[in-house]
Amino acid sequence: MLRKIHRFPDRDVTLLPGSEYADAQDAGAAYVLSLDPERLLAPYRQESGVSGEAKPYPNWESMGMGGHIGGHYLSALAGYWGITEGLEFLERAERMTRGLLECQTAGKNGYVGGIPQSRELFAELANGDIRAQSFDLNGSWVPLYNLHKLFAGLIDCWTAFAPQNSEQGDADLEMRRTPVMPDVVSRAQAVSERAKAIVLNLAHWWCELFDRVSDEAFQRMLTCEFGGMNESFAQLYELTGKQRYLEEAKRFTDAVFFDPLADGKDELTGFHANTQIPKVLGYERIAEIEDDSRYSNAVATFWNSVTGRRSVSIGAHSVAEHFHAVDDFGEMMSSRQGVETCNSYNMSKLAERLFMQTGESRYLDFYERVLENHLVSTIGVHEKGFVYFTPMRPQHYRVYSSAQECFWCCVGSGLENHARYGRLIYAYEDRQNDDAQYGENELSVNLFMDSQLLWRSQGMTVVQRYAPRQGQCNEGMLSFTSEYAGEHLITVHIRRPWWCQKTEYAFEGCEGAVTMGTESHAEHDGYQVAKHTGPVRYDTVRLQWQGKGAARVIVRHCVAVSFEPLPDGSAWASVLRGPKVMAFRGDDMDLDGLVSDSSRAGHIASGPMRPMSGLPVISGSGEEVVAPQSRSDGTVDVRAVQRDLLAGAMKNRVLRLVPFSSIEASRYSVYLPWAKNGDVQSVMQNLQEIDAAESSEELLICDEVRCGEQQSEVDHQYQGEHDEQGHQGQIRYRKALSSGHFSYMLRDWERRGDSIRVRWMAGSGSVADADSERVGNEYKLFINDNLMRRTERVKENGVTVDRYAIERGNVGRGEEMASRIRIEAVDAATPLFISVAVMKSEA
Structure with a gap:
């Protein structure tokens, strides 16, 4: 029998000072308060024609996603108001909602947003002119994802600042931390009413505009990431009872993604991960409202796949933002672009909702795991920033945002994350x-x-x-x-x-x-x-x-002190002490870009990656590995063997593992090589082979774009016409259609690049014959409009590799030390391009 669980009001649960959760909550609040509402409103004012002196923030806020942080900011203010009822959060919510209402009023039709050239964009969409790719809609960077942030933020302010969440009765006064004065209650109510009016006008604008778009055209539009628009409309239905909103929520059901899930099929490999999770949050709400088995089946299939087959010990998943194959976590262990904060943020929300609907412990178990190991670790209490990627690669590190320079998606979710710790205690x-x-x-x-x-x-x-306490x-x-x-x-x-x-x-x-x-x-x-x-x-x-x-x-x-292997069963283990994932703390050397600037790829830990063969190896399992200790600090000692780099011999050592969530501004290893059956030599041989493969290519890359991979293409300023992206399994690609082209900006900071390497697969109509001068559908490659001549073609494991010799340093031009590299179709569609890289001859 299902049990319906209820939370206590946020205002009634307080984190006590001194814990890592209270510290993270305080650091998150300080970050929220450091942002200027006027600068966050600037993109909205630009689009509505309302004058203002403040300039937009840089980075993503000025690179085509203007206003997305404004929506997250509203949600963060609502969250912190809920747990603190602090005037500083109310005052900022007042400024934001007044500013947004002013912009909406100036626009006259109910629309408000910071999306660049949004009026022209939505006019095209409403007329059925829809050109959609996964992160590009009619030349705009994920505009519906952006719009969803505003919907969500306004709904959060509507509900969090509503009178029932601020007013008090006489019986409450004795128990209240700090009584809320009547004038403050009325101000909070005004915020709630403004947010309600803005979001209902925005929803009315949307429905009126898109009612004229056919279902077929609407489905094409859903190819582009749209966040949780379905969840927002489902929430609006719950708040208003208007059937129109529920129908709009269901209209956002992306058939390509939804139908396999509803049929119980796990076809997630290759998908951009966080594009999908907000959709599933919407499916969950629709399933609850309508008791619809197809929606609940889709949620269950997704949940079971992600938590049971695709997640690592800290509860997180994905590499470079995409789902990889469930039977191969090799990329997870080698990439500097590890699990993403946004994904865990949304999965924690899904876990909370499923637990509250069912009372099933498995949802709470996952919630605890991801909250206490990943999410709490994604804010630097000392570094004062948020984390985008958390690499699982041993002895790598993480990058922290700068509050006035970095406006990534994970900054947006970071603003919200750290007001949520008390929700399910x-x-x-x-x-x-x-x-x-x-x-x-x-x-x-x-x-x-x-x-x-x-x-x-x-x-x-x-x-x-x-x-x-002592020991275990x-x-x-x-x-x-x-x-x-x-x-x-x-x-x-x-x-x-x-x-x-x-x-x-x-x-x-x-x-x-x-x-x-x-x-x-x-x-x-x-x-x-x-x-x-x-x-x-x-x-x-x-x-x-x-x-x-x-x-x-x-x-x-x-x-319990437990050992968890990777889901694919490969020779890596993570050690847990109770719910806390333990990690081996490394040194703090060569942490390049530890605090990010506003550059496109600043969120990636670009410093040198350490060799795998130098890692300590855990040999055996259970009591034979865990060394007894009597400390009361929650650490764990494990026995391992490690190669002495000077003598070359293997030596025994004891590793002190600390809670991963306690590590900041340091290299770390969440997973360590594991010789479960004592075969250390075999594990070491495998590590040496990984090092050899990486050193032969990784060290020679000056810059590389992974075609068809959303964030990599955005970071390299993708442009294109008559082209499309896709994936075969976990391999993502982009191809130009007949008369089409696409291009990227690639950099060479050291001006040492002397060739371009292009990797591609045969597509429809292509002949994968590396010995042929013309391989099926050919292509042309240009650097800054200069046509280049191919100098080499080889085939490696089913992938064709073309090389173009260039004058040394020719790519590194201008302030960005970059050049635009363009690929054009010749007569017919091109092959499927996997990557384009600037290479140097010597490391």
């Missing part, structure tokens, strides 16, 4: 078909974080403290303090986490008993011991005491 359950009184006298403790809950229905304050023990205390005298009888359902071998309970100031949910129950040193052997995932604790004093429950977890 506590909950209560609907046991009477939605007729249950709020909170009743039963409380669920889902996550173990230093926090405080105002349990208003019981007139109680709940305080939780939790920390590692964690200990926490739950304290219940009542505002009222008399007898108290409450029930607390304390989650039995998957990572815990047994739980011990002790009670102070009350009578307490573990009465349900344990297969084995005993007494030991004053503790009631619940051994974990069955499927029940909560221990039920009943407490009884008198008066206003505090009742305390001491919770002691015996945590």
Whole structure:
């Protein structure tokens, strides 16, 4: 039987100072407050013709995605208002909503947005002139994705600043941290009403405009990333009851992506990952509203694939933003472009919604994993920035955004992420078909974080403290303090986490008993011991005491140290201590671009990659690998062997692993080579082969664009006409159609490049014969409009490689040290291009 779970209001849950979650929350708030609303409004004012003195921010905000951060910013203000009710967030929300309303009023038709040349764009789309690729719609960079951010931000402000989330009754005053004054409540209500008016006018504009577009043309438009437009319209239906919005939500069902999922087929390999997750969030809402099995099947297929087959130990997934094959995580372990923050942000939202709808522990298990290992680590508490990519490549590092220079998608999700830690720490359950009184006298403790809950229905304050203790023990205390005298009888359902071998309970100031949910129950040193052997995932604790004093429950977890291989079973392992993924901290040398500038590719950790063969290798598993220790810092010691680089011999050593989420501005290894059966020599041989393959090519690349890969093409200023992108399995490509062309800007900062390398596959009508001078559909290659002559053609593992000799340093021109390289079709469509690179002869 499904259980419907309810969250407590955000304002009633507080993170206590001193924890990594409170530190991350505070750092996120400071970042939000460092941004200037006037500069965020500038793209909207430019498009609406409203005058303003502030200039737009640089980077993505001035590179074709103007206004996308403004939408995220609204959501962040709503989130931080919800947990703090701080005036600084209200004041910024007032400025943003007033500015947006001014722009919408000036536009006169309900539209408002920062998308460059948006009026011309939407006129073309409304007339059925639709030229869509995965990130390009009629020459505009993902405009519907951009628009969705504004929809989402306005809906968040509408609901978060609404009177029911700000007003208070007399009974609340005693329990409130800082009472909200009536004038502040009325100001918050005004923000809510403005946001509501803006988003409903925007939704009306959209529906009126696109009602005239045929379903076939609308489906073509969905080829281009559109964020979670379906989710926003589903939310508008929930808020207004207007059927028109639900129909519009369903109209955003992208058949190419949706139909296989609804049929139970995992065909995700090759897709741009975060394009898809917001769609699934929309499917989940539609499934809930309509009880539609095809939508719920699509959600289940997607969830099972991503969490069960495609995710690494920190709960994250994708390489260079794309889903790779489930049976090959090689690229995951070698790429500097690892898992993406936006993906985990959206997957955490999906996990939360599925848990609240079903009460199933698997959703909460994943939520805990991705929140406590990936998301909390994506803000630099000391570096003061957000992370885009988290490489799984051993001994690489991450890059942090600069608040006034970097406006990536992961900055946008980063603004929102760190106001969300308290959402599922506590909950209560609907046991009477939605007729249950709020909170009743039963409380669920889902996550173990230093926090405080105002349990208003019981007139109680709940305080939780939790920390590692010696060896493999964690200990926490739950304290219940009542505002009222008399007898108290409450029930607390304390989650039995998957990572815990047994739980011990002790009670102070009350009578307490573990009465349900344990297969084995005993007494030991004053503790009631619940051994974990069955499927029940909560221990039920009943407490009884008198008066206003505090009742305390001491919770002691015996945590497991576990080894998790990659999902493909390859010879890599991640070590976990309880829920926390452990990592081997490296040095802080050569962290090139640690704090990013506004350059297109500044979010990528471009510093040197360390050789694999120098890594320590874990040999064996379980108790034979974990070295005993008595520290109370949550670290783990494991035994490993490592090659002595001077002597060449293998030596034993003990590695101290620390929680990955604690590592900042340093190289790290989440995964280490693993000789599970003791065959260290074989593992080392494989690492040496990886090094040899990388050194022969990687070190010779000056710059490379991966054709058909969204962010790589955006970073290299893709332009094209009469061309298309696609993928065969996990290989992405771009081809020019007859009379078509496409081009990129490639750089050569050192001016050492002396050739262009082009890699391609045979496509429809092509003949993959590397010995032929004319291979099926030929192409022309230009550098800055100069036609180049091919000097070499070879075939490597089914891929044809063409080389064009150039004058040394010829590509590195101008301030950007770059040249535009263009590929044109000759008579018919070109082959399928995989990559174009500027190469040098010597490392």
